Amino acid sequence: MAKKKKSTSKKTKKPAKKISFALTKQQKIILGSFLFLLGTALLFSFISFFFNWQADQSALGNLSERELETRNWLNKFGSNVGHFFIYDGFGIAAFILAVLIALTGIYFFFDYTKTALKRFWFWGVLLMIWISVFFGFFTTTNSILSGVIGFEINDLLQDYLGLIGAILVMAFLAIIYLVVRLKITPEKVIAYFNKKKTEIASDFSSEDASESTIDQTDYEKTVVEAHTTTEASEAPTPFSETTSEEIKNDPLEKLILKSSEDDVEMEVEQTVEEETVEGDLSKKLVSDFGEFDPTLELSNYKFPTIDLLKDYTKGQGITINQAELEENKNRIVETLNNYKIGIANIKATVGPTVTLYEIVPDAGVRISKIKNLEDDIALSLSALGIRIIAPIPGKGTIGIEVPNKNPKIVSMRSVIASPKFQNAEMELPLSMGKTISNETFVVDLAKMPHLLMAGATGQGKSVGLNAILTSLLYKKHPAEVKFVLVDPKKVELTLFNKIERHYLAKLPDTDEAIITDTTKVVHTLNSLCIEMDARYDLLKDALCRNIKEYNTKFRNRKLNPNDGHRFLPYIVLVIDEFADLIMTAGKEVETPIARLAQLARAIGIHLIVATQRPSVNVITGIIKANFPARIAFRVTSKIDSRTILDNSGADQLIGRGDMLYTQGNDLTRIQCAFVDTPEVADITDFIGSQKAYPDAHLLPEYVGEEGGTNLDNNIDERDKLFREAAEVLVIAQQGSASLLQRKLKLGYNRAGRIIDQLEAAGVVGPFEGSKARQVLVPTLEALNQLLDNEN
Numbered sequence: 024m025a026k027k028k029k030s031t032s033k034k035t036k037k038p039a040k041k042i043s044f045a046l047t048k049q050q051k052i053i054l055g056s057f058l059f060l061l062g063t064a065l066l067f068s069f070i071s072f073f074f075n076w077q078a079d080q081s082a083l084g085n086l087s088e089r090e091l092e093t094r095n096w097l098n099k100f101g102s103n104v105g106h107f108f109i110y111d112g113f114g115i116a117a118f119i120l121a122v123l124i125a126l127t128g129i130y131f132f133f134d135y136t137k138t139a140l141k142r143f144w145f146w147g148v149l150l151m152i153w154i155s156v157f158f159g160f161f162t163t164t165n166s167i168l169s170g171v172i173g174f175e176i177n178d179l180l181q182d183y184l185g186l187i188g189a190i191l192v193m194a195f196l197a198i199i200y201l202v203v204r205l206k207i208t209p210e211k212v213i214a215y216f217n218k219k220k221t222e223i224a225s226d227f228s229s230e231d232a233s234e235s236t237i238d239q240t241d242y243e244k245t246v247v248e249a250h251t252t253t254e255a256s257e258a259p260t261p262f263s264e265t266t267s268e269e270i271k272n273d274p275l276e277k278l279i280l281k282s283s284e285d286d287v288e289m290e291v292e293q294t295v296e297e298e299t300v301e302g303d304l305s306k307k308l309v310s311d312f313g314e315f316d317p318t319l320e321l322s323n324y325k326f327p328t329i330d331l332l333k334d335y336t337k338g339q340g341i342t343i344n345q346a347e348l349e350e351n352k353n354r355i356v357e358t359l360n361n362y363k364i365g366i367a368n369i370k371a372t373v374g375p376t377v378t379l380y381e382i383v384p385d386a387g388v389r390i391s392k393i394k395n396l397e398d399d400i401a402l403s404l405s406a407l408g409i410r411i412i413a414p415i416p417g418k419g420t421i422g423i424e425v426p427n428k429n430p431k432i433v434s435m436r437s438v439i440a441s442p443k444f445q446n447a448e449m450e451l452p453l454s455m456g457k458t459i460s461n462e463t464f465v466v467d468l469a470k471m472p473h474l475l476m477a478g479a480t481g482q483g484k485s486v487g488l489n490a491i492l493t494s495l496l497y498k499k500h501p502a503e504v505k506f507v508l509v510d511p512k513k514v515e516l517t518l519f520n521k522i523e524r525h526y527l528a529k530l531p532d533t534d535e536a537i538i539t540d541t542t543k544v545v546h547t548l549n550s551l552c553i554e555m556d557a558r559y560d561l562l563k564d565a566l567c568r569n570i571k572e573y574n575t576k577f578r579n580r581k582l583n584p585n586d587g588h589r590f591l592p593y594i595v596l597v598i599d600e601f602a603d604l605i606m607t608a609g610k611e612v613e614t615p616i617a618r619l620a621q622l623a624r625a626i627g628i629h630l631i632v633a634t635q636r637p638s639v640n641v642i643t644g645i646i647k648a649n650f651p652a653r654i655a656f657r658v659t660s661k662i663d664s665r666t667i668l669d670n671s672g673a674d675q676l677i678g679r680g681d682m683l684y685t686q687g688n689d690l691t692r693i694q695c696a697f698v699d700t701p702e703v704a705d706i707t708d709f710i711g712s713q714k715a716y717p718d719a720h721l722l723p724e725y726v727g728e729e730g731g732t733n734l735d736n737n738i739d740e741r742d743k744l745f746r747e748a749a750e751v752l753v754i755a756q757q758g759s760a761s762l763l764q765r766k767l768k769l770g771y772n773r774a775g776r777i778i779d780q781l782e783a784a785g786v787v788g789p790f791e792g793s794k795a796r797q798v799l800v801p802t803l804e805a806l807n808q809l810l811d812n813e814n
């Protein structure tokens with residue numbers, strides 16, 4: 024403040040000298056109007072002088088005689104002033120002076136900045152001299168065209184340079200004026216002449232004084248008029264090339280320039296451009312940096328190539344065995360006739376492993392009759408894997424599926440290469456295999472939203488899981504999807520270890536990303552629940568209903584990473600051998616699974632659960648309710664089939680990847696695509712050899728509660744660091760396992776164990792979800808007392 028005051032007082036002191044020049048507003052108005060009127064008076068005087076100068080000769084210098092009348096519109100003043108400026112001065116070019124004076128009056132009257140005015144005067148006076156010298160060429164004696172000054176300068180030039188030299192000097196000066204002042208280039212002149220030939224002619228001959236008004240600003244006009252010596256043209260020229268800066272400061276020029284064509288348009292465009300620069304921040308960020316690209320960190324990542332997959336069909340499609348078809352048809356017709364069911368029509372669709380015979384029964388045959396005879400018909404046809412669909416939904420026909428004698432393997436390669444999969448615009452496309460009509464079957468895991476797979480051992484479950492993972496690897500960038508793999512059998516998914524730093528997610532402080540240990544499974548599932556809650560918070564914050572909307576917003580830079588927002592990859596949790604988990608961990612697994620299954624769909628966590636034993640105590644009601652999409656490989660009993668599909672049929676499958684898929688209503692029979700272990704090894708090698716993220720995708724930390732219910736306060740079995748750990752927590756008054764991990768440099772499991780022992784000893788409170796446990800001992804003394812009393 025003090026500084027400010029100082030500077031203002033300085034300001035008021037310093038210009039004290041200047042004050043004599045600075046005019047008040049009233050003074051400026053008075054001076055402005057005076058100059059404008061003076062300029063106008065001169066203009067009238069000059070015009071009038073031009074026509075009457077000869078008649079008024081007698082009045083020149085004779086100002087004392089009051090009665091003397093002159094013809095000039097401004098009488099004695101007009102004729103004398105005209106004589107002085109035109110005859111004795113600059114000739115016809117003196118008009119420029121009158122205009123300049125009037126213009127100065129306008130500038131003062133409206134108090135415009137004077138930078139442009141100075142330039143008008145500079146160039147205006149030069150032009151005036153040049154024009155008068157120019158006219159000097161055409162007069163042998165002093166005339167009113169050139170005035171004395173023009174005549175004398177011309178005389179001087181010719182005395183020293185001769186006529187040609189004088190002309191060359193004048194031409195050179197004209198060029199300087201045109202180029203520097205009017206910025207005229209040869210191209211512009213040519214363009215102008217082509218465009219306005221006719222106008223030039225009329226301008227050339229125009230002597231109308233009214234045209235001298237300042238609205239003739241177009242520089243092209245000035246060029247012409249400069250050449251044609253029309254007095255009127257001189258005044259406007261300077262206006263034509265004021266810069267855009269001046270235009271902003273100078274409303275008069277803005278006004279004038281509006282009538283000009285090219286320059287004004289340029290100015291308007293500039294303003295529009297400036298306006299568009301301002302916009303909302305996200306648009307600006309997108310225009311500056313482009314949309315956020317989650318794949319940027321691994322921008323050179325290459326998707327696995329198709330030739331890593333084997334072609335088991337060796338390029339051959341399905342071959343139709345006419346004899347087999349005929350034989351089957353005859354047997355079907357015969358069998359049905361035995362039960363007095365007539366057939367009106369029969370049609371066969373040959374699939375890779377199964378052929379579907381569609382039958383239209385004779386009129387009057389009840390469908391329920393055929394349905395009841397299902398088993399008998401199957402027995403009569405005496406083939407494994409016959410399935411009767413009566414009626415085929417939406418068709419009104421009866422379907423009998425009969426396995427082919429020579430089933431074809433559906434190779435993963437043919438499925439991945441199919442246009443249906445390649446062009447699939449899905450979030451998480453899974454190419455499962457081929458339907459009975461030999462069409463590639465592609466479904467979106469994001470829409471399922473979770474998948475339950477069951478089937479007896481050796482029927483193709485593991486191959487099915489590999490097919491699912493392979494299709495995601497072929498379609499999704501490592502930034503877009505992460506897998507959490509649970510493999511209690513320890514052998515099925517080990518190959519995917521190679522892509523840990525690309526595609527896998529794991530708990531912090533764990534070595535292996537693939538989870539084989541039941542305790543870790545519980546932790547991981549709970550950690551996923553924490554991640555789910557965190558993601559819901561992010562979605563709520565961003566006012567989005569699902570992960571797709573959220574990620575789109577994030578890509579468009581509408582969400583600020585400083586507020587905790589991040590690009591959310593899909594997380595696919597794959598559990599092989601779910602029955603085993605339920606056996607060992609029971610409720611501990613079931614509860615988080617049920618929670619995830621119920622809530623995780625919107626935030627991009629999807630579950631694929633595979634099990635051998637689909638008994639009801641494994642696939643409980645609560646889980647089943649949240650897994651509408653199910654795959655059944657061959658099972659041994661109808662009951663198992665019903666447990667998985669709520670329908671029979673899976674018991675009639677032929678195995679080796681023959682499966683039934685349902686998403687809540689119809690059953691679709693699909694031959695699962697076959698992908699062998701070496702193929703998966705090649706794919707994971709291909710991905711694993713590429714540049715990866717520094718670590719696997721880390722899930723939020725979860726502090727286990729497994730010891731909580733079964734507290735074991737055995738002093739002898741306590742960890743060696745038990746006491747030290749107790750002290751750390753008491754000092755920090757924070758019962759967190761991660762604190763112990765950091766302070767004592769422990770692994771996750773050991774820290775968790777110590778926490779359990781501390782809980783048993785009464786040092787920390789019970790598990791409280793994602794919050795740290797409460798420390799029950801307030802001071803170190805109290806701790807010592809507590810632990811010493813134990814012994």
Ligand SMILES: Nc1ncnc2c1ncn2[C@@H]1O[C@H](COP(=O)(O)OP(=O)(O)OP(=O)(O)O)[C@@H](O)[C@H]1O
Nearest residue numbers: 432479480481482483484485486679680695696697
């Ligand atoms: N889609 C398929 N096409 C052709 N053959 C298949 C297909 N799926 C599986 N098979 C054959 O069946 C065998 C067993 O498959 P897979 O290992 O997937 O069974 P599984 O159900 O996982 O058994 P388990 O539960 O005991 O692990 C494979 O080795 C393969 O020969």
